[in-house]
Amino acid sequence: MSATDTSGPDLRRAAAARALDLVKPGMRLGLGTGSTAASFVTLLGERVRAGLDVVGVPTSEATRVQAEREGIRLATLDEMPQLDLTIDGxxxxxxxxxxxxxxxxxxxxxxxxxxxxxxMVVIADAAKRVETLGAFPLPIEVNAFGLAATQLAIAAAIGKAGCTGGIRLRVGADGAPVVTDGGHRIVDAHLARIPDPEALPAALGAVPGVVEPGLFLGIASAAILAAARDGAAHVPVLGALG
Known part of the structure; x- marks a missing residue:
């Protein structure tokens, strides 16, 4: 049963609600981006309106707009460069x-x-848990200048890191390249599997024009992975929440 199956439990909300238990008054929170993170921001907003005092740093303009709508007090990372907890998908x-x-x-x-x-604590439905990374195309944020040359270099770096597969510039519904909040582009690497996740960032990082690959290694301390069982949501934890 998927997180979007209206006949079953809302797995995104279940994972977000479990993460909300980690939030304490006075915390400085990183607020993630995406549908599951948006569920967390919604629930956090309810707690804030009930009197919880926290400050959030949004990871995108979309999250900033939602958090402001929810009444969550916000700061920039320049104003508050050290955070207690980030919740993201x-x-x-x-x-x-x-x-x-x-x-x-x-x-x-x-x-x-x-x-x-x-x-950093991840919230997601259990379908996001995999044995080997790579079935989901790896996003790579790149500078817009020299894009064709950067893509050729990315393809070569991927091969040197022991991966196979093609790369594709991400475009929106209008056919135009997707532009990040930082003004960059996204190249998606369709690799099927990444046998050595530690080797790939080093190879990609050596490519001029690559801003950041979407591999997060050694950053998350736990993942709350909601699953449907017997018509209800269960929220097992991978790693340590404390």
């Missing part, structure tokens, strides 16, 4: 808590905010 997570992120084209800001936090 993931496109894939393996048993070592390695992630693929960037389906929402916010991976650079998401990684900056997560790395400025004492803890």
């Amino acid at each position: 993931a496109d894939e997570v393996d048993d070592a808590l390695r992630l693929i992120k960037g389906g929402g084209a916010a991976l650079l800001r998401e990684k900056i905010v997560a790395c400025a936090s004492r803890r």
